[in-house]
Amino acid sequence: MVCYNGRVPTSDDGGSNRDWSAVRFVLCDLDGVVWLSRHAIDGAPDAIARMRASGRRVLFVTNNSFSLLADQEQALAAIGVPAVGDVATSAQAAAFLVEPGETVLVCGGPGVYEAVSARGSEPVADGAADAVIVGFHRDFDYERLRIASAAVRSGARLLATNDDATYPTPEGLIPGGGAILAAVATASAATPTIAGKPYAPMAALVRDRCGPGFNRDTAVMVGDRWSTDGLFAEALGCPFALVRTGVTPPGVAPEGVAALDLADLAAVADVITGGRS
Ligand SMILES: [Mg+2]
Numbered sequence: 001m002v003c004y005n006g007r008v009p010t011s012d013d014g015g016s017n018r019d020w021s022a023v024r025f026v027l028c029d030l031d032g033v034v035w036l037s038r039h040a041i042d043g044a045p046d047a048i049a050r051m052r053a054s055g056r057r058v059l060f061v062t063n064n065s066f067s068l069l070a071d072q073e074q075a076l077a078a079i080g081v082p083a084v085g086d087v088a089t090s091a092q093a094a095a096f097l098v099e100p101g102e103t104v105l106v107c108g109g110p111g112v113y114e115a116v117s118a119r120g121s122e123p124v125a126d127g128a129a130d131a132v133i134v135g136f137h138r139d140f141d142y143e144r145l146r147i148a149s150a151a152v153r154s155g156a157r158l159l160a161t162n163d164d165a166t167y168p169t170p171e172g173l174i175p176g177g178g179a180i181l182a183a184v185a186t187a188s189a190a191t192p193t194i195a196g197k198p199y200a201p202m203a204a205l206v207r208d209r210c211g212p213g214f215n216r217d218t219a220v221m222v223g224d225r226w227s228t229d230g231l232f233a234e235a236l237g238c239p240f241a242l243v244r245t246g247v248t249p250p251g252v253a254p255e256g257v258a259a260l261d262l263a264d265l266a267a268v269a270d271v272i273t274g275g276r277s
Helices: 044-053 069-078 090-095 110-119 142-153 177-188 200-210 226-236 265-274
Strands: 025-028 057-062 087-089 103-107 122-124 131-134 157-160 166-169 172-175 219-223 240-243 260-262
Touching: 025 265, 044 057, 044 265, 057 069, 057 200, 069 087, 087 090, 087 200, 090 110, 090 131, 090 200, 103 110, 103 142, 110 122, 131 142, 131 177, 142 177, 157 177, 166 177, 200 226, 219 226, 219 265, 226 240, 240 265, 260 265
Parallel strands: 025 057, 025 219, 057 087, 103 122, 103 131, 131 157, 219 240, 240 260
Antiparallel strands: 166 172
């Protein structure tokens, strides 16, 4: 029996007997699946178009909380992928954790302000709040740390868009939202609730966006990193399709079980639209 890091694959994890033609919802990570630094990965735009033409819904699921929604939609349109209404972000997932009318101190980027406002909550940059949402932003400094931790120590709930320690760029790894969150959590002596992949709030957001008909037989999560995308598939209760165009190079064993392990999104589209594995 094959065993990955102590995890034993079950029949539910395997893809060999699955009827992929039943898939109606294709959940796609962006970085390393659709694009790299917003440059299209070969064949990805065409693969998305083919899956949509076959009647499938393609939803992009990203832990990018910084960018405004329109910015992400326009960047996808620029590589030939219409995406209006089809992007789910960790900022939106975090906003799911606050109630309309609540005051939310934003320790993050414009995408968090946007998502909080869309939720009907009031985003603020300082002062007392019902919740603090921490996300990646480049102008984080000691003063932002002081303001965010003071709000938590005064009773605000500590929420985070994601806990990715680093973020890949063409210049190498840079500190991610998780690094900022660690500082705020330490200064606040609080345990955060994390919204993005692979956690439950993002799963709730995706199920909400897909609506009725979403289940383990009708959905697949496509990603390049098992520790976020693979675990997120587990949170959703659907199979994981690993592609080798991102952080998991060809020939490197994934940390967990993938129902499909294919070269790229084009190969995933071949399986789904052909209904075979
Ligand atoms: Mg990725």
